[in-house]
Amino acid sequence: MKYVDVAVIGGGQSGLAAAHALLSEGLRPVVLEASGTAAGSWPRYYDSLTLFSPARYSSLPGMPFPGDPDRYPHRDEVAAYLTSYAARLDADIRTGRRVTGVRRGDAGFEVELADGSALAARAVVAASGTFGRPHCPVLSGLDGFTGTVLHAADYRRPESFAGQRVMVVGAGNSAVQIAAELASVARVTLASRAPVKFARQKIAGRDLHFWLRYTGLDITPLGGLLHEAPTQPVIDDGRYRAALAQGAPDRRPVFTGIDGAKVCWQDGTREEADAIVLATGYRPDLPYLAGLDGALDAAGHPRHRGGASATVPGLAFVGLEWQRSLSSNSLRGVGRDAARIARHLAAHLRGR
Known part of the structure; x- marks a missing residue:
């Protein structure tokens, strides 16, 4: 069995940031990516995503995003950026390597792969994100719905919904974006438990992210205070607020149930629907850690403190939502968390 310093599980933005940080600490990571390219989930997001x-x-x-710094890059630009970033890293990145299990071993951990092989690692970084575990809420009658049900993870473009009656469930950025896009070809309702909240994309001529960094909300644990809000605001340049105001899509409280092809609204009316799109978020995708006693709680969420496992020495996480701050699972923030975790693991391995 081959031995490595650190096995990084996931080769998207979180795994690449982790590899960069570990190299800076003098460690030699091996990055294990399930797909055929080191771009994470970006190639699989919906076509219009920016x-x-x-x-x-x-x-x-270590690598600025190329081109006009004030533009908002498209999905494909992000995928290309990550692929280029991976090519420039002096790291062992292995694509087509799906991890199926992690257990304790003589070196620290044994990492099992789908092809039956395994490697021994002194430490492990779980950086597999959330895209592989879409969250589907409990909606009475959903299993018996006779129309099309899909999660935003499986949505790509609006054309196949032309002329249909579509319900989009959710109130976040993806829900509002997808609903507005679908409203150009279909009759769409955005169904959510709470009203949509908006945040202006530009304030006093500066992008919102300038102000988030300026105030520290984006880069410090103080930003975690925003996590307590019942709904997160939709970042908007005005187009989505206008779309809802014009009823394309319209917004209603989420339906109380589903009966065959019909949704049941809170006022007692029933309406036939062709499709339901669940833009209801994701959960950490960590099934390979189920065999490490105590690593995950009953809901499959990692037990951690700022990304360091609270129960398994030598195990760490990068790219968790709200891991340490508002930007923890984003391109703009994951590098800071990765650096902190790399320092933690380097100290742990020196002390062994």
Whole structure:
């Protein structure tokens, strides 16, 4: 069995940031990416997706995002950036390597792969993100809905919904973006438990992310205070607020149930629907840690303090939502958390 310093599970933005930080600490990571390219989930997002943050705030350590720093890069630009970043890293990045299990071993950990092979690692960084575990809320009757049900993770473009009656469930950025896009070809309702909140994309001529950094909310644990809000605001340049005001899409409280092809609204009316799109977020995708006693709680969430496992020495996480701050799971913030975790693991390994 081959031995490595640190096995980094996931080769997207979090895994690449972790590899960069570990190299800076003098460690030799091996990055294990399940897909065929080191770009994480970006190639699989919906076609029209663009970043909410300008390019100047959307890069990983050591490589600025190319081009106009004030533009908002498209999905494909981000995927290309990550691929280029991976190519420039002096790291062992292995694509097509899906991790199926991690357990304790003589070196620290044994990492099992889908092809039946394994490697021994002194430490492990779980950086596999959330895209592989879409969250589907409990909606009465959803299993019996006779129309199309899909999560935002499987949505790509609006054309196949032309002329249909579509319900988009959610109130976040993706929900509002997808609903507004679908409203150009279909009759769409945005159904959410709470009203949509908006944050202006530009304030006093500066992008919101300038102010988040200026105030420290984006880069310090203080930003975690925003996590307590019942709903997170949708970053908007005005187009989405206008779309809702014009009823394209309209917004209603989420339906109380589903009966066959019909949704049941809170006022007692029933309406036929062709499709339901669940833009209801994601959860940490960490099934390979189930065999490490205490690493995850009953809901599959990691037990950690700022990314360092609270229960398993030598295990760490990068790219968790709200890991330490508002920007922890974003291109603009993951590098800071990765550097902290790399220092933690380097100290742990020196002390062994």
